[in-house]
Amino acid sequence: MQExxxxxxxxxxxxxxxxxxxxxxALIVNGAAVDLWDMTFASISQSVAEILEQSNYSKMKSRLRxxxxxxxxxxxxxxxxxxxxxxxxxxxxxxxxxxxxTLNLLSVIYIELAKGLVVFVVVLVLLVxxxxxxxxxxxxxxxxVKTE
Numbered sequence: 001m002q003e004x005x006x007x008x009x010x011x012x013x014x015x016x017x018x019x020x021x022x023x024x025x026a027l028i029v030n031g032a033a034v035d036l037w038d039m040t041f042a043s044i045s046q047s048v049a050e051i052l053e054q055s056n057y058s059k060m061k062s063r064l065r066x067x068x069x070x071x072x073x074x075x076x077x078x079x080x081x082x083x084x085x086x087x088x089x090x091x092x093x094x095x096x097x098x099x100x101x102t103l104n105l106l107s108v109i110y111i112e113l114a115k116g117l118v119v120f121v122v123v124l125v126l127l128v129x130x131x132x133x134x135x136x137x138x139x140x141x142x143x144x145v146k147t148e
Contacts, residue, residue: 001027002077005067010060012036012047021111031063
């Protein structure tokens with residue numbers, strides 16, 4: 001996320017775990033990224049085309065420039081490293097998340113489960129369509145029993 005902001009590069013995001021959901025959402029909401037919902041050629045092509053459309057690209061670059069200036073003015077990577085080191089040494093105490101943050105974590109879990117379910121359904125549908133014809137032929141044939 002920070003690399004995209006510092007490089008002022010519009011990004012296609014495909015979050016999959018941990019903090020990627022929040023980071024991706026922050027970039028999208030701030031007009032600096034495009035979300036990719038599935039890993040298909042059509043979806044990727046559409047996302048690339050959306051970014052490269054001149055007015056979108058210009059807006060995204062401008063927004064990324066503003067974000068870069070804000071991050072740099074707050075100390076950038078150096079300040080981040082300094083804070084992490086102070087936390088590790090116990091010089092800064094980290095507050096725990098308030099209870100309502102649990103709902104956000106559950107939302108991320110539900111999104112991940114939904115993505116998995118969508119993939120499962122797509123695979124199942126593909127199997128039914130590709131194998132279905134042979135299955136129908138097999139089920140359409142009736143066994144004949146010879147009687148003497």
